[in-house]
Amino acid sequence: DLRQVFEHLYRFRDASNxxxxxxxxxxxxxxxxDLVDEAxxxxxxLLLGDEQALAPAVGHAAPRIADARRFQLVRASRLGPDAVLRYRRERNAT
Structure with missing residues (x-):
């Protein structure tokens, strides 16, 4: 259980992040x-992959767009030729 792993890290290793x-x-x-606060x-x-390339996340799929997990872009920066996007979870989005 991932939640138990994170609770153990918090209690016994003082890891809050x-x-x-x-x-x-x-x-x-x-x-x-529901353990992701930021991404x-x-x-x-670069474009890699083919029709068998994996999605960024597999598992729960929201049945409707309104049910999707929402994230807000809080920062965009460059790292060499790459873009780094920081998203924060919107917990109270309706």
Whole structure:
């Protein structure tokens, strides 16, 4: 249970912030457990993949756009040729 792992880190390791670099399965699990407060998205000027390329997150899909998890862009910057986008979770969006 991911929530128990995070609670353990908080209680016994005094970790109130955890940085997770994840693929689509873990990202989806973190979203499903409502454990994502911020997301850093790196965008490179490259196109990779084909019809079998994975989505950024797998798991829960909102049945309607109104039910989707919402994030607000709080910062955009460049890192060499890449863009770094910082999003913060909107918890009370309606």
């Amino acid at each position: 955890v940085l997770v670099e994840a693929g689509p399965t873990l990202t989806g699990s973190l979203l499903d457990a 850093l998205v790196y965008v490179a000027p």
